[in-house]
Amino acid sequence: MPVAPRPLTVALALCLGWAAAVTAEEETEIGEILAIEGDPEYGEYLSSECTTCHQASGSDAIPAIVGWPQEAFVVALHGYKSGQRSHPAMQMIAGRLSDEEIAALAAYFGTLAP
Amino acid sequence: MSFNRRAFIGTAAAAATLRAPMVRAGSHGKPRVVVVGGGAGGATAARYIAKDSAGEIDVTLIEPSRSYYTCFFSNLYIGGFRTIESIAHSYGTLASDYGINVVHDWATGVDRAAKSVALAGGGRVPYDRLILSPGIDFVAGSVAGWDLTSQNAMPHAYKGGSQTELLKAQILAMPEGGTFVMVAPPNPYRCPPGPYERVSMVAHVLKQSNPTAKIIIADSKANFSKQGLFEAGWEAHYPGMITRIGPDFGGENVTVNPAEMTVDIDGEVIEAAACNVIPAQKAGHIADLAGVTEGNWAPVNAVDMSSKVDPEIHVLGDSAAQGDMPKSGFSANSQAKVCANAVRGALTGSRVFPARFSNTCWSLIDADDGVKVGATYEATEEKIARIDGFVSQTGEDAATRKATYEESLGWYDAITSDMFG
């Protein structure tokens, strides 16, 4: 019996430029992206690129990115990477990150207190 | 400082038995990192090494000033958007919260054989790794008629602090309808859009206080960073006020006379009510003294910012010849974090991750009219190589420009806490 995809799966599908009606193959692929276990130590190193703009407390124009649920963080970065979310600097930065690196960042930033 | 390296090596043997007066080093077995220059590169490197090694590495930061005045946002101070206090930062937190040994003194020599740094106040600081991030010095004779003794009459305001305040005071004191002249620097120099953001901010001030004043830029470069954006902005906000004389009209043929306050551009003599001379630039002098420069800059390996001359010395920021990154505070900060990861790995065996760099430079053209340019970079065998980038577009709507300016405010707070804790 087909199960309705989870909202995050749909969100990530949209981020990847796919239709909301996710196929079974796509759902597997999305499941794999969301299931990658991030290496928090690598994430900490990668985070140093982010902290030049993102203060822990955030600012009016540059939001705080600490303490997010990991999956939401992954979805947001894939959004910039695929161009679904528009912002030139964030698109450029996310465009260079691999799925593993995004997971590592999510794992690291997720551990920081907001 | 007229301390040359040969003289220093000559006295090194004698000095070796003297204990450094104010530096606690070598008294235990921890690896020692010495950082010269507490600016965008040096403060960041010192903080990351101290923070991430959690006491395993002894970090000494040598910096003469007790307050660091950022050059970034110094143009906004000139334009009246920031106070001078708001761009000043102290080293207090680096000492108290990160355990960094902050030494307020000048480094006057580097003995590469003995691996120690000499201080102006006497004494030597031994290192296992040395990080140099001394910013820029000026190339003597690059602007005819100008030398460092002219910097009060014709400030460069290209190092932070008192020079910036002096230039602003001179702009505010210009007689009605007077002329502000900028002699723009040749490539490469720190902050490619910096002179043109400055012209924008001077125009912003003059438009309010002295609207018949004129601005002339003498420029030896055929074109410059974000040129289309600046020129469109000048036309929109300050019509008729700004004239740039490029090399096609003799902009490279300039002689200044600081005593008379005149500027000769290709034979035409202009009376300057205020004059900003930004000379050609080179690595901070200590890089020369350390013997790690080739020509004006210090060549480095992109992977860890180590000197191509001495693998135990790293050179960051403006002083480094690294490849494609512009000389900016953002770049220096980015390079510092790659270097810190590599140095810590070399000294303590911690994990070393692949180098990655990025930069974004914002400029303010008028109130709420911000523009930006940015890129990401990777380390190749040869250099730091550009991968991808973006730049603001002419004709963007006002909301986008305002958002860009507001982003720069967030960036300023973020990078300065990334540097100083």
Ligand SMILES: Cc1cc2nc3c(=O)[nH]c(=O)nc-3n(C[C@H](O)[C@H](O)[C@H](O)COP(=O)(O)OP(=O)(O)OC[C@H]3O[C@@H](n4cnc5c(N)ncnc54)[C@H](O)[C@@H]3O)c2cc1C
């Ligand atoms: C007008 C202007 C606007 C700018 N705007 C921007 C901007 O918007 N964004 C941006 O990213 N960049 C900007 N920059 C560029 C930025 O300021 C520099 O690129 C950056 O500061 C370089 O960092 P650094 O560590 O190489 O040198 P610096 O930050 O200059 O630090 C060098 C430090 O070394 C110390 N020092 C030098 N010699 C010695 C010695 N012998 N012993 C001990 N200490 C020593 C100095 O006192 C200084 O504190 C601007 C620059 C200017 C001039």
